[in-house]
Amino acid sequence: MExxxxxxxxxxxxxxxxxxxxxxxxxxxxxxxPGAAEIYxxxxxxxAFQEVRRRYRRFAFPATFAFLLWxxxxxxxxxxxxxxxxxxxxxxxxxxxxxxLGQFLTTFLLTWAYARHARLRRDRAALELRWxxxxxxxxxxxx
Amino acid sequence: MVTGxxxxxxxxxxxxxxxxxxxxTTWVSRNRHGSEEEFYAGGRLFSPMENGFAIAGDYMxxxxxxxxxxxIALYGYDGMLxxxxxxxxxxxxxxxxxxxxxxxxxxxLADVVAARMAERPVRIAVGSxxxxxxxxxxxxQMVGAGSLVALLLGGTGEAARTWTVIGVGALMVIYVxxxxxxxxxxxxxxxxxxxxxxxxxxxxxVLIRFHGDVNSLLTTAAERSGHGGAFLGPGLKYGGDWTSxxxxxxxxxxxxxxxxxxxxxxxxxxxxxxxxxxxxSVVWSIGLIGGxxxxxxxxxxxxxxxxxxxxxxxxxxxGNTAIxxxxxxxxxxxxxTGGTVLFAVVAAVxxxxxxxxxxxxxxxxxxxxxxxxxxxIRRRGGRRHSEVAVARIxxxxxxAAAIGLGLLARDLNVAFxxxxxxxxxxxxxxxxxxxxxxxxxxxTRGAVWSVYGGLVPAVLLVLFSPVVSGAPDALFPGADxxxxxxxxPGLVSIPLGFLAGWIGTVTSPExxxxxxxxxxxxxxxxxxxxx
Numbered sequence: 001m002e003x004x005x006x007x008x009x010x011x012x013x014x015x016x017x018x019x020x021x022x023x024x025x026x027x028x029x030x031x032x033x034p035g036a037a038e039i040y041x042x043x044x045x046x047x048a049f050q051e052v053r054r055r056y057r058r059f060a061f062p063a064t065f066a067f068l069l070w071x072x073x074x075x076x077x078x079x080x081x082x083x084x085x086x087x088x089x090x091x092x093x094x095x096x097x098x099x100x101l102g103q104f105l106t107t108f109l110l111t112w113a114y115a116r117h118a119r120l121r122r123d124r125a126a127l128e129l130r131w132x133x134x135x136x137x138x139x140x141x142x143x
Numbered sequence: 144m145v146t147g148x149x150x151x152x153x154x155x156x157x158x159x160x161x162x163x164x165x166x167x168t169t170w171v172s173r174n175r176h177g178s179e180e181e182f183y184a185g186g187r188l189f190s191p192m193e194n195g196f197a198i199a200g201d202y203m204x205x206x207x208x209x210x211x212x213x214x215i216a217l218y219g220y221d222g223m224l225x226x227x228x229x230x231x232x233x234x235x236x237x238x239x240x241x242x243x244x245x246x247x248x249x250x251x252l253a254d255v256v257a258a259r260m261a262e263r264p265v266r267i268a269v270g271s272x273x274x275x276x277x278x279x280x281x282x283x284q285m286v287g288a289g290s291l292v293a294l295l296l297g298g299t300g301e302a303a304r305t306w307t308v309i310g311v312g313a314l315m316v317i318y319v320x321x322x323x324x325x326x327x328x329x330x331x332x333x334x335x336x337x338x339x340x341x342x343x344x345x346x347x348x349v350l351i352r353f354h355g356d357v358n359s360l361l362t363t364a365a366e367r368s369g370h371g372g373a374f375l376g377p378g379l380k381y382g383g384d385w386t387s388x389x390x391x392x393x394x395x396x397x398x399x400x401x402x403x404x405x406x407x408x409x410x411x412x413x414x415x416x417x418x419x420x421x422x423x424s425v426v427w428s429i430g431l432i433g434g435x436x437x438x439x440x441x442x443x444x445x446x447x448x449x450x451x452x453x454x455x456x457x458x459x460x461x462g463n464t465a466i467x468x469x470x471x472x473x474x475x476x477x478x479x480t481g482g483t484v485l486f487a488v489v490a491a492v493x494x495x496x497x498x499x500x501x502x503x504x505x506x507x508x509x510x511x512x513x514x515x516x517x518x519x520i521r522r523r524g525g526r527r528h529s530e531v532a533v534a535r536i537x538x539x540x541x542x543a544a545a546i547g548l549g550l551l552a553r554d555l556n557v558a559f560x561x562x563x564x565x566x567x568x569x570x571x572x573x574x575x576x577x578x579x580x581x582x583x584x585x586x587t588r589g590a591v592w593s594v595y596g597g598l599v600p601a602v603l604l605v606l607f608s609p610v611v612s613g614a615p616d617a618l619f620p621g622a623d624x625x626x627x628x629x630x631x632p633g634l635v636s637i638p639l640g641f642l643a644g645w646i647g648t649v650t651s652p653e654x655x656x657x658x659x660x661x662x663x664x665x666x667x668x669x670x671x672x673x674x
């Protein structure tokens with residue numbers, strides 16, 4: 001993983017190096033070359049990109065839906081069912097306290113799960129796509 | 144209650160912090176002559192851990208430290224909503240926003256939206272809403288600074304309070320215009336470490352006082368609050384009629400959705416090299432922020448248990464001074480050395496917090512003014528000033544505005560004021576950001592409508608709410624032109640922002656730009672072409 005990081009950082013630092021690459025399109029500096037738009041559309045349609053997007057959305061969207069629902073349920077329960085929330089569980093600790101601390105716990109867990117999922121299932125494929133796309137746009141003269 | 148020793152020591156500590164931060168500012172700005180990359184993004188080479196601390200520093204404001212614990216000390220469980228909402232909000236940032244924004248934008252929120260839209264109208268819209276959110280947030284911090292000084296100097300400090308607000312404003316302008324993002328980031332990091340250390344120390348002292356027995360802490364808090372068992376359940380502040388219950392839901396919604404629309408938080412992601420680094424900085428900050436808000440809960444109940452709600456209220460009606468009072472008592476009381484030292488440390492940490500947060504927001508809003516508004520509005524072919532020069536002037540103007548408004552709003556609870564800023568951010572900035580990142584058919588008209596459709600209702604609803612007029616604790620208690628019953632507009636204005644964006648898009652005459660959407664999507668998820 002650390003090796004990947006280095007690679008990634010080096011890439012981010014060195015993005016300006018392509019300045020001297022000869023341009024194939026006669027658009028001139030700063031002009032929007034038609035080739036670039038084609039390339040992005042092509043990459044967007046490619047199975048590799050579709051897979052990265054699918055993996056991202058399959059995790060992020062249901063997870064967002066779930067934690068927003070759980071949070072809203074917590075907020076609404078505090079206003080609509082204060083009696084239930086005030087029911088004691090152990091000593092001075094009541095349902096409301098447990099629910100509040102539960103929000104903290106689920107936030108930490110989801111953060112861990114998302115970071116793990118992105119690291120193992122998405123980072124490498126996304127990085128490869130990044131280099132490929134940049135190669136192609138460079139050839140098209142966008143840089 | 145407050146003796147000369149407290150003041151001297153607190154002022155000494157605070158002066159030390161100011162000296163250190165000014166030192167950082169001059170140190171990092173040596174030999175650097177303001178490129179945009181440098182001024183707005185600090186060179187983009189901070190590590191995830193550094194940025195994680197800086198994000199936490201930007202986010203854990205005086206409002207959290209003083210305001211939330213104060214609300215818990217006064218209203219018990221109802222104050223906890225802020226702690227929970229402020230943390231859960233980070234999941235929206237982590238899952239939907241951080242990486243994609245890092246990949247698509249350069250310096251500001253408007254960069255992300257403008258990438259696939261007609262640039263000028265979108266930049267003007269998003270730039271204006273960013274400035275509006277920032278100014279509102281700044282006012283909250285200024286009010287926090289004022290009430291802290293009032294406590295420090297006792298009842299006689301009206302003039303001192305005014306001068307503090309002015310001094311904080313002047314310092315932040317110096318940090319931002321001389322040091323840019325690099326200095327601001329280091330100030331955030333220093334402040335985050337100080338604030339965490341101070342909070343951990345107080346939390347440990349509270350737990351020691353109750354021999355590590357949370358149950359006895361809660362029971363004592365309930366007893367001394369004067370509310371008994373009700374103190375530990377929901378309903379003391381927001382439990383009465385349905386208006387206040389809806390207010391609670393409205394606030395809860397604004398808290399969880401607002402963070403992802405805060406310009407000064409979004410601009411932090413540009414200080415790291417890649418989207419992966421942005422994600423890792425959010426993970427760091429969630430750890431820090433989560434720990435911090437858990438401790439504010441202990442401190443809030445601790446203040447109720449140790450000081451008693453009545454005494455907290457007597458010192459400051461909205462509870463902003465609960466923590467300094469708690470520190471005084473935990474250290475051994477007003478006449479002891481321990482009390483003096485702890486009180487001074489807490490006061491200095493709170494000052495440092497305010498200064499750092501204020502610098503972060505000022506930087507973000509001056510970036511919006513220069514990079515979005517000025518760059519779009521200036522006449523074509525007219526004389527072009529450098530963007531960074533404009534940003535420096537903008538920082539001074541925004542500072543002046545924040546000082547003025549901060550003096551006007553000084554009696555409102557800081558956590559509550561921050562809640563308003565979050566509501567405006569969630570209504571005006573979040574819909575347009577999410578639509579641009581995830582909706583293929585989104586158009587320029589949709590983007591512009593979405594921003595104004597959230598911003599205008601949010602601001603109007605605040606103006607016509609009981610916060611501004613028609614209530615004894617309002618901004619203008621003498622007048623009454625309130626039409627909207629809720630204090631927080633989020634429940635109405637956030638859906639309106641999303642709705643306006645949708646209507647604007649489906650009624651758009653021109654079709655969405657497929658190619659630029661493809662570019663945005665590919666760049667967002669892979670980082671291709673990211674700066």
